[in-house]
Amino acid sequence: MPLVSRTIIFFGVARAFFVTHAMLCIWRVVEVTGEDLFWLLTLLCILLSIEAIATLLLAMKKFEWQVFSPCILIYITTVIICTWILEFNLYFQRLDYAEKHNIDCGTTDVMYRNTSIPLGYIPISPIYLDDQEWSLALQQVFLFILVIGRWLLPQGGITRDQLYELLLVNIGMAADILEFIIEGININVVGCSSGLITMILFFWSFSLMQFTLSLTAEREKVALAYDTTDVGILSRWTKCPHCVCCSTDVWATMVTLIMQDGPFVIVRLYLIIEFDAISQGMLFFTAKNLLVIVVQIYRLIFLYNKSETENELSKAKQDLSDRDPESDNAKQQPNKSEINVAARVTDDSMKINELGSVNKNFSYKI
Structure with a gap:
């Protein structure tokens, strides 16, 4: 397969992953909140498509994003917004559960709302996930798609060794980032405090911006x-x-x-x-x-x-x-000697030509 065709295929597959997961996150936000207004987040997916067209047009002019990736930025922004909404929805569910049962928030496990996933014609029973498991699953898939997308996107002029190094670094970062938000919010005192949840989500969102950079050149x-x-x-x-x-x-x-x-x-x-x-x-x-x-x-x-x-x-x-001009003079000496040798060779050749002409004249007279 030609290199250009393979690059275009990878280009489209990466953005298809981004758009699919982003739409799944948006659908989950609308499903949980019941607000159709959040469908406006699909404008970010449209912006991602516009960015893809603009990048292709720039690629025709031999331009390629070297250090910064705008498509990853748009994708990360979409998922961050959805994650904030889902996590605060879980926070309000914890408060409502504690108020209904007249207990302190965080003293017992919360029964979140369950959602079934029908598998159609597959002979497997439907999968049931509660709201917390949905949020966790979306975050896990999110980080996997980030690493895979960075692999499939154009490399920005970096070598394969640098790309492998970047992917290994991204996998390590993704594992630490995922553990940070999961373990942080699962602490009872954090899960029942809007301020601590905001702090966790802010630093989680801030750390994700690393994936938009490619500092290996x-x-x-x-x-x-x-x-x-x-x-x-x-x-x-x-x-x-x-x-x-x-x-x-x-x-x-x-x-x-x-x-x-x-x-x-x-x-x-x-x-x-x-x-x-x-x-x-x-x-x-x-x-x-x-x-x-x-x-x-x-x-x-x-x-x-x-x-x-x-x-x-x-x-x-x-x-x-x-401070050492003698080295330059020494470098110039061979050039002068070469000129002298060339001059001597020229004089000798001229003398030989003169002798040759004299011999010719002498033989002609004879």
Whole structure:
């Protein structure tokens, strides 16, 4: 199959996954709330289709999204809105259940509303899911589709090794993000507090924005974009002259640190200290986030030291070339000798030609 045809197929399949899951989330919101007004969220799906057409038109002009993916942003925004509505619907159901049974919220398990899923002609009994299980299932499928969609979408000029690295990182991020919202909201004190639910959902939504970025491109990608291999030109685009803040590795590390591990460990430590929310999973993932933060800080220090060392070496080489003009003269000497040799060869050839003409004249006279 030609590469262009395969790319277009993957392009369409990825967006078909996005639209299908987004429509399922919107349908679930309308089903739970009973408000047809939420069907307006399908405008985001229409926007996703418009983005697909615009991306195809830009691709014809040899343009491709390199670092940012607008289709993933639209898809994530749609699912985030639906998840907020579903989670707060569960929150109100917990409050109503506690009020009806005259108990404190969170002291007992809540009986959520069940919904059956008929399987048509398949000889299997219908599947029954309550509202909480529906929300959990949509979140799990959401993260799977994010990783698969990132795999199928155009790679943005990155190599296969970089793509595999990105996918592995995304799988690890997805597992941590999913555990964060599930375990966080399932804590009784969190499930009965609108403020804590808002905090959990806010940092969950913020962490999902990582999937819209693809920070694995390196210097070769910049060289391809600017059609140059000049180190001086590349250095201006890939790193600062006196710091390492513009390095792709630094940006990738800082994004994970700021958007996921940092906020997650703060929220988890707050729940453990303030509300005594101690469990095996909570302690494990808190320790995991702390360990990742330490490793990321160590990596930033390493990149800074590496950048400083490279700057010092380049500066030393520049100073050495400026202070040692003899090396340039030495380089020019072979050129002068070559010119002298060429001149001598030319003179000798001219003399030979003169002798040849004399011999010819002499033989003619004879």
